Amino acid sequence: MAHFSVVSLTQVVLLLVLICGTPSSTGAAFSLEEEFLQLKENYIQMKQVVKSLETKVEQLKGLESTTIELQAKVTVLEAKVEQQDSLLTSLLREKNERTAAAATDSIPISNNPSAAAINGLPSSCGDLKMIGHTLNGFYSVIGSTMMESVYCDFTKLPSDAGFQKWIGYVDVKSAPVHFYVTRNSPFNTTFTPIPFELARVNEGNAMDLTTGKFTAPRPGTYFFSFTGHPRISDPLPYFFIVDFFMNGNLIGESYIQEDTSVTFKYSPMTLQSTLNLKTGDQLWLQILYTGSSTLDDGGYHHTHFTGFMLKEEIVTSF
Secondary structure, eight states: OOOOOHHHHHHHHHHHHHOOOOOTTTHHHHHHHHHHHHHHHHHHHHHHHHHHHHHHHHHHHHHHHHHHHHHHHHHHHHHHHHHHHHHHHHHHHHHHHHHHHHHTTSSGGGOOOOOOOSSOOSSHHHHHTTTEEESSSEEEEEOSSSSEEEEEESSTTSTTTTTTEEEEEEOOSSSEEEEEEEEEBBBBBBBBBBBOOOOEEEESOOOEETEEEOOOOOOOOOOEEEEOOOOOSSSEEEEEEEEETTTTTTEEEEEEESSSOOSOOOOOOOEEEEEEEEEOOOEEEEEOOTTEEEEEEEETTOEEEEEEEEEGGGGGOO
16 A cells, blocks of 8 residues: 655645746746645545545454454364264264164064074074074073073074174072081080081071081082081090081091190191082081090181082073
C-alpha cells in the first residue's frame, strides 16, 4: 500500500506552479492560489482516506490471524469427529455381531433344523454339533470317568484338524466330601476301630465318630491322613502299631519301636494313603499292639484323622 506525505504533495504543487505561470501575472497568481488551496484540501481528504484504509488493513490483519486460529481449531475438531465416527462404527459393528450371536444362541436346539438326537450325554464336539450347537467356544463333555473340557470350532468340519481341542479335566463333584476328626482322651483298645470324639469338619457326613468308620458316599479318588501320639511304657523292646483297613483288608500300617530303657516315651506316628473307592467302601484305623502303652490324648488333641475326595467318577451319577 502507498503512503503519501505533506512534503511530497507540496513538491507536486510547486512544480505545478512553475509549469503553469509566473508571479508577474496577477490573474495567474490568483488562479494558482486557488488551485493550491484546492490541492491542499484534496490532500487532506486523501490523507483521511489513507488513514481510514490503514485502519481497515489493520483490522483485516487481525481478522486474518483470527481466521488462522479458527482454521487450526477446525482441523483439530475434524480429527476428533473422525475418531468418534470410527469408534461409533466399531461399536455399532460389535453390537450387531452380539445381536446376531444372541439371536443364533437363543434358537432352541429343538428348533434348529440341523439338530439331531444322541444317546446319552454329549462326549465330543461332534455330539454337540449334532444336537444343534453352532457357537465356537469351550464346552464340558462327558469323559470315560470325569467331565472334560474341550474347545469346539464349529466353522470346521468334524473331520478337519482343529475341529476339537482337548483342554483338560473339569473338577465336578455331585457332593462335597471332606472331614477332620480328633480325640479328647487316651485310647488303647486293640482290634477295634478307633472312635473319635470331635468333628472339626464333616462335610457330607461320611465319617461316623462313634464307629470310627468312613463310608465312601460316591465313587472316586480319596486322600486320608492319620497322626497320633503314643505313650510307650512297655518292657524292652517297646512297640506301638496302628493299622489302616478298607473293608476289613489291611491297607497300611504305622508303628514305632523303642529299644532304649526309659520309664516313659512319647513318639509321634503318621500314616497317609490315596485310594480309589467305590460307593459304600468303608475305612478305619485300629490298634494292633499296645502292651501297656496307649494312644495318648487330651485337651490338646494329639490324634488327627482327616480325609477328602480328590475327584469323583462323575459318570456314575448319570
